[in-house]
Amino acid sequence: xxxxxxxxxxxxxxxxxxxxxxxxxxxxxxxxxxxxxxxxxxxxxxxxxxxxxxxxxxxxxxxxxxxxxxxxxxxxxxxxxxxxxxxxxxxxxxxxxxxxxxxxxxxxxxxxxxxxxxx
Amino acid sequence: xxxxxxxxxxxxxxxxxxxxxxxxxxxxxxxxxxxxxxxxxxxxxxxxxxxxxxxxxxxxxxxxxxxxxxxxxxxxxxxxxxxxxxxxxxxxxxxxxxxxxxxxxxxxxxxxxx
Numbered sequence: 001x002x003x004x005x006x007x008x009x010x011x012x013x014x015x016x017x018x019x020x021x022x023x024x025x026x027x028x029x030x031x032x033x034x035x036x037x038x039x040x041x042x043x044x045x046x047x048x049x050x051x052x053x054x055x056x057x058x059x060x061x062x063x064x065x066x067x068x069x070x071x072x073x074x075x076x077x078x079x080x081x082x083x084x085x086x087x088x089x090x091x092x093x094x095x096x097x098x099x100x101x102x103x104x105x106x107x108x109x110x111x112x113x114x115x116x117x118x119x
Numbered sequence: 120x121x122x123x124x125x126x127x128x129x130x131x132x133x134x135x136x137x138x139x140x141x142x143x144x145x146x147x148x149x150x151x152x153x154x155x156x157x158x159x160x161x162x163x164x165x166x167x168x169x170x171x172x173x174x175x176x177x178x179x180x181x182x183x184x185x186x187x188x189x190x191x192x193x194x195x196x197x198x199x200x201x202x203x204x205x206x207x208x209x210x211x212x213x214x215x216x217x218x219x220x221x222x223x224x225x226x227x228x229x230x231x232x233x
Binding site for chain 1: 155160161162163164165168208212218219220221222223224225226228
């Protein structure tokens with residue numbers, strides 16, 4: 001199946017700094033990528049939908065200025081956590097779908113996740 | 120809107136016991152249904168899926184059948200192993216466009232003891 005690569009897998013940063021997480025579709029083009037956040041022992045909550053060449057669509061309650069999303073190409077989306085604080089510590093996962101052929105379903109592929117710890 | 124409900128656990132079973140994790144969904148039309156597994160400290164892996172009513176998804180001894188009449192997609196395994204200890208997420212998605220997001224249930228933590 002298709003592969004979504006997410007980097008880094010773990011990052012520790014100091015409070016007040018910014019962290020960038022990359023999500024790449026390795027063998028397919030993704031016009032849309034999704035960013036999820038997972039709190040400890042909780043489910044995955046969709047943060048935003050990233051659209052290639054246009055602004056991301058954020059879910060209710062997600063701060064646009066805190067979580068900057070850039071989708072500059074069909075294979076790369078980035079999530080930047082700006083001015084990180086300890087409460088931003090979490091597991092972040094990206095997902096991408098390939099472009100469906102007529103009449104066929106598409107499958108969502110997930111990255112390995114990034115564990116962010118803000119100290 | 121679309122949603123997924125599943126038993127949250129935690130579920131603790133002895134090795135070789137029978138496993139059932141219940142999952143029900145709310146959605147219009149015919150979404151695709153999925154079970155994902157997350158092992159400790161790792162990302163998500165697709166375990167199995169079903170794309171239409173009465174389809175049965177199966178993988179690694181796990182099975183789930185898409186029941187439209189009861190809007191359910193219960194996960195079963197006849198004999199669990201210690202290595203099956205993980206968190207299991209039921210999910211749904213409409214899969215016709217690249218814009219369709221995946222909606223997850225709350226997850227069920229499974230611990231299998233020797």
